[in-house]
Amino acid sequence: MLFIVAACGGNATATPETTTETGRASTSGAESTQPSLPVIAGDNAADALVAAQESVMIRIYLKALPSVVNIQVIQARDGNDGSGQFPNIPGVPDDFLERGEGSGFVWDTKGRIVTNQHVVDGAETVTVIFADRTQVLAKVLGGDVDSDLAVLELLEVKEGLIPIELGDSDDVRVGQLAVAIGAPFG
Numbered sequence: 001m002l003f004i005v006a007a008c009g010g011n012a013t014a015t016p017e018t019t020t021e022t023g024r025a026s027t028s029g030a031e032s033t034q035p036s037l038p039v040i041a042g043d044n045a046a047d048a049l050v051a052a053q054e055s056v057m058i059r060i061y062l063k064a065l066p067s068v069v070n071i072q073v074i075q076a077r078d079g080n081d082g083s084g085q086f087p088n089i090p091g092v093p094d095d096f097l098e099r100g101e102g103s104g105f106v107w108d109t110k111g112r113i114v115t116n117q118h119v120v121d122g123a124e125t126v127t128v129i130f131a132d133r134t135q136v137l138a139k140v141l142g143g144d145v146d147s148d149l150a151v152l153e154l155l156e157v158k159e160g161l162i163p164i165e166l167g168d169s170d171d172v173r174v175g176q177l178a179v180a181i182g183a184p185f186g
Contacts, residue, residue, distance in 0.1 A: 057179065064181050065131050067106045067164035071115050071138075071152070073123040074099055097124075103182035104128070104152070105164040111154035117143040120150050134158060 075098045102119030106112075113128055120126055126138045136154045143150030 060179050061181060064105075064164065066162040068131070068181050069104050069106065069113060070101060070129040071104050071113070071119055072099065072101045072127045072129065073120055074125040075122045076124055106161050107151070108163050109157075109161045111138075111157040111161065112141070113138060113152040113154065115150050115152060117145055117148045117150040120152065121145075126152060128152065128154060130158065 100119065100123075102116055104113045104115030104119075107114050120140050120143065123140060126140060128136050128138045130136075136156055136158055138152040138154050141151045141153050
């Protein structure tokens with residue numbers, strides 16, 4: 001919990017509130033005949049920490065939102081490829097189209113998008129969908145199976161592209177929080 005305080009820029013500490021009369025943790029509210037959860041010292045501080053963390057997460061999301069995209073693909077699949085999965089079953093076409101989706105982010109204002117290689121592998125059609133629901137066709141420029149990264153290029157550059165803000169990996173420390181935002185519109 002103390003890490004969250006430090007990460008949120010706060011300096012509060014969770015300490016029990018006690019009354020001078022009983023020396024017990026104070027509670028508020030009416031007495032109840034139902035069993036209640038044990039009183040945990042610092043509940044108010046914990047609530048404040050959660051609220052502060054939520055506030056930070058919301059700010060991160062709102063800042064990244066214009067740069068994060070949904071990617072929808074159509075891939076041709078061989079229904080009777082000899083794998084035994086569809087061994088010439090009547091009604092299963094020899095070839096069929098499969099839809100898939102993933103997420104990515106705007107790399108630059110020239111219309112390049114970074115995504116995962118497995119999302120676009122074998123894609124015949126790639127559509128990039130932005131937060132404002134604008135849809136733009138894209139082509140795969142290249143990809144790397146080992147790192148599972150691929151780069152797309154929009155066929156028509158959308159006005160007002162906002163590249164994702166990049167950090168410096170040399171500044172990352174063990175134990176720091178990381179946030180992954182993906183497929184927010186899918």
